[in-house]
Amino acid sequence: MKPILRVKNMTKDYGHQRGVFDLSFGVESGEVMGFLGPNGAGKTTTIRTLMGFIQPDHGRVSIKGRDCFRCAAEIQQDVGYLPGEIAFMDDMDGMEFIRFIAAMKKMPSLQRAQELLNYFELEPKGRIKKMSKGMKQKIGLVCALMNQPEILILDEPTSGLDPLMQKKFVDLIQEEKRKGTTILMSSHLFEEVEQTCDRVVIIKEGRQIAVEKMDELNKNHQRILILKFRRASEAAEFAARVPNAQTDGKHVTLKTAGSLDAILKLAAHYEVEDLETHRQTLEDLFLHYYGKENHA
Numbered sequence: 001m002k003p004i005l006r007v008k009n010m011t012k013d014y015g016h017q018r019g020v021f022d023l024s025f026g027v028e029s030g031e032v033m034g035f036l037g038p039n040g041a042g043k044t045t046t047i048r049t050l051m052g053f054i055q056p057d058h059g060r061v062s063i064k065g066r067d068c069f070r071c072a073a074e075i076q077q078d079v080g081y082l083p084g085e086i087a088f089m090d091d092m093d094g095m096e097f098i099r100f101i102a103a104m105k106k107m108p109s110l111q112r113a114q115e116l117l118n119y120f121e122l123e124p125k126g127r128i129k130k131m132s133k134g135m136k137q138k139i140g141l142v143c144a145l146m147n148q149p150e151i152l153i154l155d156e157p158t159s160g161l162d163p164l165m166q167k168k169f170v171d172l173i174q175e176e177k178r179k180g181t182t183i184l185m186s187s188h189l190f191e192e193v194e195q196t197c198d199r200v201v202i203i204k205e206g207r208q209i210a211v212e213k214m215d216e217l218n219k220n221h222q223r224i225l226i227l228k229f230r231r232a233s234e235a236a237e238f239a240a241r242v243p244n245a246q247t248d249g250k251h252v253t254l255k256t257a258g259s260l261d262a263i264l265k266l267a268a269h270y271e272v273e274d275l276e277t278h279r280q281t282l283e284d285l286f287l288h289y290y291g292k293e294n295h296a
């Protein structure tokens with residue numbers, strides 16, 4: 001399938017190793033793509049390039065075959081966009097701002113905006129200047145979603161939202177996905193990405209380090225086991241008989257995929273005081289890519 005949103009060998013170099021370098025990925029129609037990386041990795045720069053606010057130094061960035069910088073006005077009109085830092089007109093009332101954006105998008109009705117306001121339990125009265133970060137974020141989300149765009153680009157969509165609203169956001173994205181909306185969203189919340197995305201692009205210091213399918217990740221997910229033995233000598237003996245096991249005194253940590261049967265039968269020969277198991281999460285994967293194991 002041909003990607004609807006495409007980043008090809010894209011570089012935006014701010015000097016001193018800052019910026020993004022040679023990124024290439026595509027998002028297919030109806031796909032939800034997560035965009036992950038630590039602070040300063042280049043997520044916002046990439047997203048702003050896709051929205052046509054920034055011209056890449058090299059490479060090509062396009063949406064539905066249109067060059068994002070050259071066709072910026074059309075792209076900004078069509079794509080539902082939530083910026084990382086929302087630059088509101090602070091003196092406006094919340095509803096005035098929504099009406100203003102709706103007029104820019106030439107929307108004939110505010111019905112969907114009202115549904116979204118109800119959904120997020122937001123009364124957009126009063127000046128934006130006086131609103132909390134969460135309320136502003138909700139206004140930003142309403143503006144991004146209210147004209148039911150075919151493509152959504154969301155930069156840290158749940159930043160500032162409380163856990164209940166984060167959950168509502170996940171439900172909303174799942175609904176958009178059922179409708180066939182194509183979505184690219186950056187996030188720091190692994191759970192939210194796990195629950196919504198089909199694939200993830202991981203970037204680090206401006207460079208792309210992986211594109212992973214969530215399906216594959218779930219299918220091949222590894223389990224991390226931490227066993228505590230009564231004696232350190234037993235821990236060492238057990239670890240010597242299991243591949244990829246690490247000992248630390250009485251503790252043994254190992255990663256395994258598939259059945260635990262053989263490991264548990266072997267462990268039963270010793271006195272085991274405690275056993276913890278964790279499913280490898282996207283967070284573990286992320287830490288792995290950043291060279292920091294979650295369970296050392």
Ligand SMILES: Nc1ncnc2c1ncn2[C@@H]1O[C@H](COP(=O)(O)OP(=O)(O)OP(=O)(O)O)[C@@H](O)[C@H]1O
Pocket residue numbers: 014018019020037038039040041042043044045046084
């Ligand atoms: N206009 C600019 N001029 C110079 N450097 C910039 C500019 N915009 C971004 N950078 C630098 O480019 C790098 C990537 O920044 P970017 O904001 O894209 O990261 P990010 O992944 O979105 O981070 P965060 O999670 O903190 O929002 C950073 O080192 C940043 O300082």
